[in-house]
Amino acid sequence: MKTEHKIYIALVVLALLGVGVFLTQRKQKAQLDAHSVTAATADLPKVGVSKDDVEKVTKISIKNADKSDVTLEKKGDTWEVTKPVNAKAHTANVRSLLDNLKELKLKEAIDRTAATYGQYELTDEKAIHVVAYKGDEKALDVYFGKSGSRGQMARVAGTDGVYVAGGYSSYLYTREAKNWRENSILKFEDENVIQASIENKNGLFSFSKNGDKWAGTFAPRDKGGKIGAAQAKWEKYDEAKVKDLLRAYQGLGAEDFGDGKSASDTGLDAPATSGGIVKIKLKDNAGDFTINVGNTAKGQSRYATKEGGDGTIYVISSWSADWALADQKRFEKTEKKDDKKGEDAHDDEAAGHMGMPMGGMPMGGMPMGGDEVE
Structure with missing residues (x-):
């Protein structure tokens, strides 16, 4: 065998060995990364309520710095608002909230201390504090703060740390108090x-x-x-x-x-x-x-x-x-306008139908709204 052929074969073998080493190292790295992610996830506090436990929830309190605190309680087979007023609860809205409790989970740790609570609006004064009870037992006790590029920030009561929460739908927890109440008055065909x-x-x-x-x-x-x-x-x-x-x-x-x-x-x-x-x-x-x-x-x-x-x-x-x-x-039937008014009258009529005073738009804006309900 010629020398140059031996060199070519040696190069091929060396290349194959290099590819083998690369693939082996990549596999080992993937296994290490997977192990690290699994270990990190396993190390996160548990939140969320299981499917079976959701049906056992009897009370939910939501403290929101920007809105009235709301407490929902199950009385028999129905839910009621007991704070800030006593009223029948909006069944569909409560059901949506209960279903979302099953989706909550922590995905990543941002800070294992309480040092950045203020930065992420997770202080007692700023955060949305959600507590769900099964009888006298707490099934969930979580604070939700800022939402940004990394996701929804959260902390768990009794545990220091800032985490990224998954499954959180903010609109379900930030409703106005009035929107937790049953608003149906009449229903008929x-x-x-x-x-x-x-x-x-x-x-x-x-x-x-x-x-x-x-x-x-x-x-x-x-x-x-x-x-x-x-x-x-x-x-x-x-x-x-x-x-x-x-x-x-x-x-x-x-x-x-x-x-x-x-x-x-x-x-x-x-x-x-x-x-x-x-x-x-x-x-x-x-x-x-x-x-x-x-x-x-x-x-x-x-x-x-x-x-x-x-x-x-x-x-x-x-x-x-x-x-x-x-x-x-x-x-009464709407009277039809006389078609013989002339072009100018027709234009004025059209302007009136569009909500515009005849002769054109007045200077300045129209007042809007009125007194709010206290």
């Missing part, structure tokens, strides 16, 4: 309604369903404020507007609550004059509902109560509340 009425300062509107058609009458108030006889014929009556009314109330929910407000503050001591009284009757004696609407709460929203309910004072949107204040024109 509009095709099941057979009668509806509205009583307000303008008079009494009465509607009844005959087959698929809605008949309607209007009895105005006289100068003394008394409701008189219904008008003989309502020429411009539009039954489609009754269907709009029902759509506004069939899934009526509160956007806020009027806790601590007196009847005179809310106008609910005299809803027939301060707002309106909406009555809805379902077929087959499936339900009679009465909603009293009172004064303005904030913006154009108004206070309301449900007769036969637990006395909760709700705040409902103007989209629903405005029907209680309806005048006769609200249930």
Whole structure:
């Protein structure tokens, strides 16, 4: 064999040996890294609640520096808010919170001391503190702080250290107190309604369903404020507007609550004059509902109560509340404009439909909002 051939073979063997050494070292490094990660993970405090234990949770407290502290408690088969008020809890929101408790875990240690709690907003004053109980036993006691590029920072009660938490959904723990409360007021299908009425300062509107058609009458108030006889014929009556009314109330929910407000503050001591009284009757004696609407709460929203309910004072949107204040024109057909007005009149009309005053946009902005509910 020629010398040059021996050299080529030696080089090939050497290269193969080099590749073998490289692969062996890489495998060893991967095994060491995997072992290190496993060891580091095993060394982290345990958080989260097991699937079985989640169903045994009976109480959850959430302390949030930026919002009211909230306590949720299971009473029998239902959940209630017991702080800051006593009220029925929003079932779906509580369920979402419970499900998230199963997803919580610590993924990485940032600092094994308490020295950086302030930096990561994990102090008692700044952090979101979540405690879940199984009876008298704590199933979870965790603080959540800043969220950044490395993830959600957390610490565990009774253990010094800053950790990166996984599975945490911040919106579930930072809800306003009002959003932990059940906000449903009415729920019905509009095709099941057979009668509806509205009583307000303008008079009494009465509607009844005959087959698929809605008949309607209007009895105005006289100068003394008394409701008189219904008008003989309502020429411009539009039954489609009754269907709009029902759509506004069939899934009526509160956007806020009027806790601590007196009847005179809310106008609910005299809803027939301060707002309106909406009555809805379902077929087959499936339900009679009465909603009293009172004064303005904030913006154009108004206070309301449900007769036969637990006395909760709700705040409902103007989209629903405005029907209680309806005048006769609200249930009448919209008049078509004269097509012969001319081009200039047509332009002014179009501007009016777009919410713009005729003649153009005024200088300055429009005031927005109103008094907040206390």
